[in-house]
Amino acid sequence: MTDEKIEAIQAVVDRVSSYQDGATEGTVAAELRDGFAEAGVDVPAGDVTKLADAIESEHGAVSAAEVLDG
Template identity: 60%
Template sequence: MSDTSSDKNEAIQFVVNRVGAYQDGAPEGTVEAELRKGLEEADLTLDDEQVTKLADAIEANDGTVDAASVLG
């Protein structure tokens, strides 16, 4: 993700924060689905592996995730 602009990083982080804020107790698969929906609404494109990494991190860390660190 080194070629990603800082504006894109900020936008991705916004989506991650939004999804992370309500992930607690969400049914299986909801976090990833909502993450994909939020990214699409923000006109952001990540590959499937990146979305899965973010969703897994959100679920594992109770919603608190630094997207840039997860995506490397």
């Protein structure tokens, strides 16, 4: 994954996690998909699920690079 892509993904993750704390996973995943579409970043469904799970479990800062590499 390129640095530019991971930076774009991280920006969306940061935005969604800042205002979706406590939201259901389905809501978080939908907001992530919308954000990625707006940013023009193609993120596979499995990665969206991983990121949504991380946002739900961390309740704070989530590193997209760590979630997607781990």
